[in-house]
Amino acid sequence: MFPQNPLIALRFAVYCLIHTTLAFVANPNTDRSSLLALKAHITSDPHNLLMKNWTTKTSVCNWIGITCDPLSNRVTGLNISDMQLVGVIPPEIGNLSSLTSLDMNENSFYGPIPASLFNISSIQVITLRGNALSSQLPIDMCKHSLHSLRLLRLSFNKLYGEIPSSLGRCSSLELLSLYNNSLVGEVPKEIGNLTLLTQLFLGFNGLNGMSSYLCFLLPLFYVSHSISFYNSFETNTSDVGFVVGESKRRGKGMGGGVRWADDKGWAAEVSLIRKSS
Numbered sequence: 001m002f003p004q005n006p007l008i009a010l011r012f013a014v015y016c017l018i019h020t021t022l023a024f025v026a027n028p029n030t031d032r033s034s035l036l037a038l039k040a041h042i043t044s045d046p047h048n049l050l051m052k053n054w055t056t057k058t059s060v061c062n063w064i065g066i067t068c069d070p071l072s073n074r075v076t077g078l079n080i081s082d083m084q085l086v087g088v089i090p091p092e093i094g095n096l097s098s099l100t101s102l103d104m105n106e107n108s109f110y111g112p113i114p115a116s117l118f119n120i121s122s123i124q125v126i127t128l129r130g131n132a133l134s135s136q137l138p139i140d141m142c143k144h145s146l147h148s149l150r151l152l153r154l155s156f157n158k159l160y161g162e163i164p165s166s167l168g169r170c171s172s173l174e175l176l177s178l179y180n181n182s183l184v185g186e187v188p189k190e191i192g193n194l195t196l197l198t199q200l201f202l203g204f205n206g207l208n209g210m211s212s213y214l215c216f217l218l219p220l221f222y223v224s225h226s227i228s229f230y231n232s233f234e235t236n237t238s239d240v241g242f243v244v245g246e247s248k249r250r251g252k253g254m255g256g257g258v259r260w261a262d263d264k265g266w267a268a269e270v271s272l273i274r275k276s277s
Helices: 006-025 028-040 049-053 091-095 115-119 165-169 189-193 210-220
Strands: 042-044 066-068 075-079 086-088 101-103 108-111 125-127 151-153 175-177 182-185 199-201 221-229 241-244 248-250 253-261 266-274
Touching: 028 042, 028 075, 028 091, 091 115, 165 189
Parallel strands: 075 101, 086 108, 101 125, 125 151, 151 175, 175 199
Antiparallel strands: 042 086, 066 075, 199 241, 221 266, 241 253, 248 253, 253 266
16 A cells, blocks of 8 residues: 555655666666677677677676676776777667776777767766777767766777867866867867866867967966977977876966877977966
């Protein structure tokens, strides 16, 4: 019989709602099916790392490349970097709703980056460097989720189109690398809203020149002293990205620097002092 006391009835309803929601959302079986969908979309696994290990005979948390939360058994980390895998990333990847870190660097994944990946609100690290991914970045990629995202590395792929202005809403971003793709157009001024950003790599795309990048960040800084080249290799600074160096206290401001670079080595540096807030 349903409880007659309104307070007890309310508590009973809340209890049922919570447990129904947890059964539907926080279910490790959802993670298992999502990962098996990824495995099914891999067409070449030369070392049979996933073929032999990702099976229904063992717990997901024991699979190679998988990290789980010890209490909920939900998947929080997926690292299948540098395994020479070939395939596409299915939209089911977005069902890993507790994922905090995704590392699929240095494989041969191709096709689009599924938009569902950018809907994982818990994600802090997305690194897909060195694949053959070809798609536009979702225009609204940071409008509703990704508020915890600290690192986004999509360099050395085949991404095209323009950089979405909504990236400026990924307010926790510390590193953004879109280096060596086929991106075009203006660098959105909203990038200047990323006040925690310390590393930014935009070079070797079809973007407008280096000066436009600096314009968005210079309002946050005073120029301390001039450019000094100190690396031995030759590079065209109009074609590479830049890095805002890690801040250090210096008087009333914050110290840092802008360094022209690819995302492997430096080419030049401009030292800056962050303005006091």
